[in-house]
Amino acid sequence: GAVVSQHPSRVICKSGTSVKIECRSLDFQATTMFWYRQFPKQSLMLMATSNEGSKATYEQGVEKDKFLINHASLTLSTLTVTSAHPEDSSFYICSANLERQGVYEQYFGPGTRLTVT
Amino acid sequence: AQKVTQAQTEISVVEKEDVTLDCVYETRDTTYYLFWYKQPPSGELVFLIRRNSFDEQNEISGRYSWNFQKSTSSFNFTITASQVVDSAVYFCALSEWEYGNKLVFGAGTILRVKS
Numbered sequence: 672g673a674v675v676s677q678h679p680s681r682v683i684c685k686s687g688t689s690v691k692i693e694c695r696s697l698d699f700q701a702t703t704m705f706w707y708r709q710f711p712k713q714s715l716m717l718m719a720t721s722n723e724g725s726k727a728t729y730e731q732g733v734e735k736d737k738f739l740i741n742h743a744s745l746t747l748s749t750l751t752v753t754s755a756h757p758e759d760s761s762f763y764i765c766s767a768n769l770e771r772q773g774v775y776e777q778y779f780g781p782g783t784r785l786t787v788t
Numbered sequence: 789a790q791k792v793t794q795a796q797t798e799i800s801v802v803e804k805e806d807v808t809l810d811c812v813y814e815t816r817d818t819t820y821y822l823f824w825y826k827q828p829p830s831g832e833l834v835f836l837i838r839r840n841s842f843d844e845q846n847e848i849s850g851r852y853s854w855n856f857q858k859s860t861s862s863f864n865f866t867i868t869a870s871q872v873v874d875s876a877v878y879f880c881a882l883s884e885w886e887y888g889n890k891l892v893f894g895a896g897t898i899l900r901v902k903s
Contacts, residue, residue, distance in 0.1 A: 703889070705890055705891070707891075713895075713896075714879065714893045714894065714895045714896050715833075715879070715891075715893045716893075717890050717891070717892070720890055762831055764831075764833065766891075768889060775889045776838075777883075777889065777891065779825075779832070779833045779835075781830075781831070781832040782831045782832060782833075784831070
């Protein structure tokens with residue numbers, strides 16, 4: 672149990688276009704999901720916290736208008752990279768929180784590799 | 789502020805050697821969780837262990853062991869008799885309750901195990 676999927680796994684897009692990445696909790700409901708970004712050979716950096724039914728909370732330095740996050744249901748959060756540029760090329764990883772006996776466990780998706788040409 | 793430091797950027801060992809990956813953390817919270825993840829070339833994070841701040845017992849799981857010492861704010865990870873399949877990037881991470889469980893990751897340590 673506790674599987675998180677991401678779609679697509681890889682995407683290549685042209686500069687100036689928008690790309691949507693989906694994060695789904697397949698067998699559990701997640702009121703909170705997180706979006707992380709990982710540049711090549713670097714660590715994971717939290718971009719935003721996505722809460723079902725409310726606005727996402729963005730980390731300092733992350734452009735809200737560029738990285739649109741929607742958490743419309745308890746099993747789906749989407750990240751849309753608007754007007755993508757080559758510097759947005761990165762590995763995007765989502766995670767979903769599962770509460771078990773008062774403890775929150777975070778489950779990660781397999782990641783989406785975005786390349787902007 | 790919460791911070792995780794993995795001072796070792798890259799470690800190379802020969803198969804069957806033991807290797808320890810260091811992790812030092814900073815937090816003002818008294819309740820927190822520490823994690824280790826493995827990231828193979830595929831990119832998918834593999835969960836290895838979670839330890840809460842109230843449990844300082846060391847843990848062993850097969851060839852893996854973890855040493856948690858609050859006195860030095862360290863949570864080190866040892867692989868015994870390393871294997872080529874252990875080659876990956878290893879991340880130490882911290883979550884604090886008051887920050888809603890988001891994870892702060894260390895920079896990662898690249899482990900290369902040569903045959």
